[in-house]
Amino acid sequence: MQLPPAVHARLAAGPGAAEPLPVERDPAAGAAPFRFAARLVRFPREHEFFEEGDVQRHLYLQDVLTGVAGVPERPRVPEFTCQVAGCCQVFDTLEDYEHHYHTLHRNVCSFCKRAFPSGHLLDTHILEWHDSLFQVLSERQDMYQCLVEGCTEKFKTSKDRKDHLVRHHLYPGDFRFDKPKKSKGPATSMAAMEVPTEAMGDDGDTMEVCSEHVTPPPEPVGEKRTYRHRVPSTVCFGQGASRGFKSTKSRNKH
Amino acid sequence: MPGTAFPAARPVGVSSSSTMLSPRQGLLRPVGCGVEELRRRRREREAALRRARREQQLVSKRLLRDDTPEEAEGRCVAAVLGEAEIQQFLRLAQRGTEEKEREGALVSLRRGLGHPETQQTFIRLEGSMRTLVGLLTSNQALLQLEAARCLHELSHSEQAEVAEACLPATSYLLTYLAGHSSDLIELCLYTLGNLIVESEAGRRQLLPQGIVPALASCIQSPHLAVLEALGYALSQLLQAKEAPKKIIPSVLASPIPEHMLRLLQPGPKLNSGVAVEFAWCLHYIICSQVNNVLLITHGAVSTLGLLLMYLAGTVQSSEDAGLELLFLLQKHPSLLPEGLWLLNNLTANSPSICTSLLSLDLIKPLLQLLPVSNVVSVLVLTVLCNVAEKGPAYCQHLWPGPLLSSLLDTLAFSDTEVVGQSLELLQLLFLYRPEAAQAFLQQSGLQALKRHEEEAQLQDRVHALQQTALHR
Numbered sequence: 001m002q003l004p005p006a007v008h009a010r011l012a013a014g015p016g017a018a019e020p021l022p023v024e025r026d027p028a029a030g031a032a033p034f035r036f037a038a039r040l041v042r043f044p045r046e047h048e049f050f051e052e053g054d055v056q057r058h059l060y061l062q063d064v065l066t067g068v069a070g071v072p073e074r075p076r077v078p079e080f081t082c083q084v085a086g087c088c089q090v091f092d093t094l095e096d097y098e099h100h101y102h103t104l105h106r107n108v109c110s111f112c113k114r115a116f117p118s119g120h121l122l123d124t125h126i127l128e129w130h131d132s133l134f135q136v137l138s139e140r141q142d143m144y145q146c147l148v149e150g151c152t153e154k155f156k157t158s159k160d161r162k163d164h165l166v167r168h169h170l171y172p173g174d175f176r177f178d179k180p181k182k183s184k185g186p187a188t189s190m191a192a193m194e195v196p197t198e199a200m201g202d203d204g205d206t207m208e209v210c211s212e213h214v215t216p217p218p219e220p221v222g223e224k225r226t227y228r229h230r231v232p233s234t235v236c237f238g239q240g241a242s243r244g245f246k247s248t249k250s251r252n253k254h
Numbered sequence: 255m256p257g258t259a260f261p262a263a264r265p266v267g268v269s270s271s272s273t274m275l276s277p278r279q280g281l282l283r284p285v286g287c288g289v290e291e292l293r294r295r296r297r298e299r300e301a302a303l304r305r306a307r308r309e310q311q312l313v314s315k316r317l318l319r320d321d322t323p324e325e326a327e328g329r330c331v332a333a334v335l336g337e338a339e340i341q342q343f344l345r346l347a348q349r350g351t352e353e354k355e356r357e358g359a360l361v362s363l364r365r366g367l368g369h370p371e372t373q374q375t376f377i378r379l380e381g382s383m384r385t386l387v388g389l390l391t392s393n394q395a396l397l398q399l400e401a402a403r404c405l406h407e408l409s410h411s412e413q414a415e416v417a418e419a420c421l422p423a424t425s426y427l428l429t430y431l432a433g434h435s436s437d438l439i440e441l442c443l444y445t446l447g448n449l450i451v452e453s454e455a456g457r458r459q460l461l462p463q464g465i466v467p468a469l470a471s472c473i474q475s476p477h478l479a480v481l482e483a484l485g486y487a488l489s490q491l492l493q494a495k496e497a498p499k500k501i502i503p504s505v506l507a508s509p510i511p512e513h514m515l516r517l518l519q520p521g522p523k524l525n526s527g528v529a530v531e532f533a534w535c536l537h538y539i540i541c542s543q544v545n546n547v548l549l550i551t552h553g554a555v556s557t558l559g560l561l562l563m564y565l566a567g568t569v570q571s572s573e574d575a576g577l578e579l580l581f582l583l584q585k586h587p588s589l590l591p592e593g594l595w596l597l598n599n600l601t602a603n604s605p606s607i608c609t610s611l612l613s614l615d616l617i618k619p620l621l622q623l624l625p626v627s628n629v630v631s632v633l634v635l636t637v638l639c640n641v642a643e644k645g646p647a648y649c650q651h652l653w654p655g656p657l658l659s660s661l662l663d664t665l666a667f668s669d670t671e672v673v674g675q676s677l678e679l680l681q682l683l684f685l686y687r688p689e690a691a692q693a694f695l696q697q698s699g700l701q702a703l704k705r706h707e708e709e710a711q712l713q714d715r716v717h718a719l720q721q722t723a724l725h726r
Contacts, residue, residue, distance in 0.1 A: 001584050001619045008568070010614055011578055020605035021612070024645035026685055033714035036678035038602040038640045041595060045498070045541045046310070049591070054312060055303045057534060061314040061486075062299070095437060096396075102435035103395040115393050118432035149432065150467030170462050171425045176391045 120149065121177050128158070129181050147171075147178060310495065315448040316486055317410045318403075318441060335366035337375055344385050347397065360389065360400035367407040370416075376408070377419040387423050395435075402441040409448035417452040424449065424460055431468045436477040443472070443483035451490040461500065465491070470508040478525050481517060485531025492538035502544045511539075511549060515557045520564030529561075576600045577610055580619070590626060594633035601640040608641045612651040617641075621660045628669040635664070635675035642682040649686035657683070658693055665702040670711050677715040684722050691723045699723060 030036045043049045075093070082089045082097065084105045091097040107122040108115045111130045116122040124145060127134050137143055142154040144161040148169050155161040158180040165171040165178065306312045335343075343366075346359035366372040376382050389401035405427075408420050427442040446465070449456045472484055488510070491501055505511070514532045518524075536554065540546055546554075559576070566582035576596075583593040600607050611617065623634050638657070641648050661683075664676045684691040703720055706712045 001580070001587075001622050003580060003584055003619050004615045007614050007616070008581075011568075020609040021647040021651075022645070023605050024647065025643065026645070029643055029682055029685055030678075033718055034678055034681045036639050036643065036675075036682070038643050040599050040602050042543070043541065043595075044543070045538070049595070050541070051304060051307055053537075053592070054307055055300055058303050058312060058314040059296070059299060060530070061316050064316065099399060099435040099437045100395040102433060103398060103438070104393060106434055117429050118434075120432055121429070148464040148467070149471060150464055168462065169425075169464065170459050172422060175425060177429060 117177065121147065147175075312493075313451050315410050315451060316444055318406055318444045333366070334369045335363070335372040335375065337379055340366070340372070340376055340379055340382065344382060347389055347401075348385060353394070353396070356394070357396050357400055360397060360404060364400060364404045364407060367404055370411065370413060373408060373411050373413065373416045377416055383419055383422055387426065390423060391426055399438060399441070402438060402445070406441055406445045406448075409445040409452075414452060417449060418455065420445070420449055421456055421459060424456070425463055428460070428463055428465060428468045431472045436475070436480050439472065439475070440477075440479050440483045443480065443487045447483070447487035447490045450487060451493070454494070454496065457491070457494055457496070457501075460491075461504075466501075466504045466508055466510075470510050470513075473510060473513040478528055481525070482527040482531055485517075485528060485535060489531055489534045489538065492535050492542075497538065498542040498544055502539055502542055505539065506545050506548055511552055511554075515549075515552055515554060518557055518561055520561045524561075524564075576607065577614065577616065580616065584619075587626070590623065590630050591633060594623075594630065594637060597637050598633065598640065601637055605644055608644055608648060611641060612648065617652065618656055621656055624660055624664060628667070628672050631664060631667070631669070631672045632675050635672070635679055639675070639679050639682060642679060642686065646686040649683055649690075653683060653687050653690040653693070658690060659697065662694075662697055662699060662702050665699075665705070670709060673706055673709075674712055674715070677712065677719060680719055681715070681722070684719070695723050 077092060077094060079090050079092050080097075082091070082100065082105075084101075087105070089100055091100065103117075104115050106115075107117065107119055109122060109125055109130070111126070114125065116125060124147065128144065134143060138156070142156050144155040144158055146153040146155070146161060146164060146169075148165070148171075151169070153164060153168075155164060158178075162173075162175075162178055162180070165175060166173050171178075303312065303314075340363065343359040343363040347356045347363070350356040350359060367376060386401055386404055389397050390405065392398060392401075405420055405423055409417050411417050424446070427446050430438055430442050433439065446460070450460065469484060469488055472480065475481060475484075488505075491497065492505065494501060514535055517532050518529055518536070536549075536558075540549065540554075562582055563578050566578065566585060568578045568581045577600075579593055579596060583590055601611065611620075617638070620634050620637065624631050638652075642652060661676050661680060664672055667673055667676075680694070684694070700720060700723065703716050706716050709716075
């Protein structure tokens with residue numbers, strides 16, 4: 001198709017150059033046996049008209065091989081160490097460091113040093129595990145918020161919330177980021193007394209060595225610290241880890 | 255090195271799409287394959303895709319690889335893993351003492367999972383998925399990433415049961431979308447996309463798990479790799495057959511459409527890999543006809559118009575001109591059907607655009623398209639009918655001119671639809687410009703018509719035209 005050279009200039013010249021020609025229809029137009037009528041055309045999703053485009057789309061999906069490293073290859077930098085206190089991990093690409101940082105240091109509870117996949121889960125954890133006001137309020141109203149983004153349901157107990165997650169959101173019953181808080185203090189209405197399902201040992205968390213930022217297993221609140229599994233003495237839990245249980249006494253008043 | 259040594263189910267072929275859009279691509283080509291062989295394979299793949307589409311079984315997945323080409327070669331030669339080996343790797347990954355050792359075990363597992371046989375063995379092994387999910391959710395950053403890569407390989411499998419075995423991991427994949435590690439998020443998104451397209455069971459689980467809100471948050475990421483992956487996952491979701499009823503309404507109710515349109519704005523920030531995915535997302539939404547008015551209020555029409563003009567290398571002069579799209583068609587003839595469809599919808603009810611077509615001498619270029627194909631012919635003729643049906647003032651500009659002889663040519667076509675549309679145009683022309691009928695006779699028009707006198711679909715119209723021509 002050869003467009004006349006002047007078209008470019010004339011289109012750029014300005015909008016609505018010409019007044020539209022007058023429209024004058026004859027009723028015989030498109031009358032039987034003819035059938036033409038100017039009309040807007042819409043094709044439904046499955047229409048054959050889209051076949052060609054769909055084929056090209058799928059060839060593209062099959063052909064495009066995307067590398068996580070991307071093209072070009074990730075630049076290597078001189079080795080550097082993670083600057084977070086207690087972490088001795090070394091890196092030679094920024095992307096590896098980024099992943100490390102975001103996984104292990106970014107959403108970390110300053111009370112118990114547990115790392116969480118997202119800010120949302122960290123906030124929920126702090127609220128439910130370390131906020132004494134939460135404990136007070138939860139006696140009177142539904143405070144346990146559903147973990148699924150976009151769901152605003154709240155529940156009286158951690159168990160109710162878990163039931164909701166399983167039944168309504170089809171989450172697994174042993175969802176790892178919904179560990180209920182164990183309380184060794186006097187029984188209270190809000191305490192989630194059920195035993196955490198699987199020990200963290202399942203996934204090898206306990207074998208972490210000093211070079212990684214360690215997440216200690218969830219500990220019961222209370223005077224006695226019991227380890228649910230044997231931890232080798234060579235394992236350190238990071239320098240200056242603050243347990244954040246200073247408010248234990250007041251909590252146990254309930 | 256065998257001539258056709260190549261990992262199973264890996265992509266082959268050279269994309270012939272426009273070079274204007276060139277997303278980041280790595281193409282693996284089998285050693286020892288000539289151009290002809292590639293073309294033949296491509297044609298086969300196209301035919302297979304057409305068949306699949308007709309049966310509504312169109313399933314394609316994307317695969318993410320971080321290998322260098324050398325590593326990829328190594329993969330071809332890597333052996334199938336047996337049960338014992340898989341168990342060993344898993345055990346090492348879980349309980350090895352050295353971090354590098356644990357990571358290495360998972361890398362070996364991942365390489366093995368490139369083979370369909372290993373995939374089958376893996377999913378049949380009791381506790382294997384559970385262990386893998388445990389590694390995915392551990393707080394060991396590198397193990398997590400490697401476990402995610404293993405899952406991704408499984409999600410890409412052509413065997414339904416392998417991909418479906420990954421479904422227990424979906425709540426975690428969604429959880430990580432709210433995190434901040436773009437590498438992990440990208441992997442999770444491609445994996446989710448593969449699982450989404452695999453089965454309705456997967457989608458039935460992902461929707462209540464909150465995939466739409468999760469994507470809505472994630473679409474605000476500044477990382478292009480994440481956005482491309484998100485677009486892919488979303489496109490798979492929107493392509494599902496139950497999407498118009500079960501998925502599209504909630505997507506439209508979310509902030510996703512605004513962000514999609516933002517990512518399609520032309521300009522220096524436009525990323526082609528990202529834009530390709532979201533353009534397809536928009537297509538699936540729009541052709542489902544759920545609530546296109548909403549998209550229009552978000553500015554979909556102007557965004558897409560500006561984008562087309564940008565791709566055509568022109569500047570849009572006025573908001574409702576739309577004729578600049580012809581520049582795009584000139585550059586990209588493969589887009590003619592879609593472009594002419596658009597032109598039909600622009601001209602059908604618009605005297606001003608029809609007038610512009612005439613005043614800018616665009617009839618002749620349109621006529622040049624008639625021989626391209628039957629589909630294109632019918633569309634061109636329809637657009638011309640849109641102009642002609644507006645009355646004598648318009649037909650005055652259609653004849654005298656090249657139109658009549660072009661129509662005499664199309665009457666020689668064998669395709670009934672093309673001829674039928676030509677007859678419609680002739681009727682309008684004769685009605686509003688009687689002198690044209692005279693010229694038609696003089697140019698052996700009656701002979702041209704006679705050819706179709708016996709054709710069932712055409713004969714009534716043929717006879718009517720013969721009468722009109724003879725009695726003017």
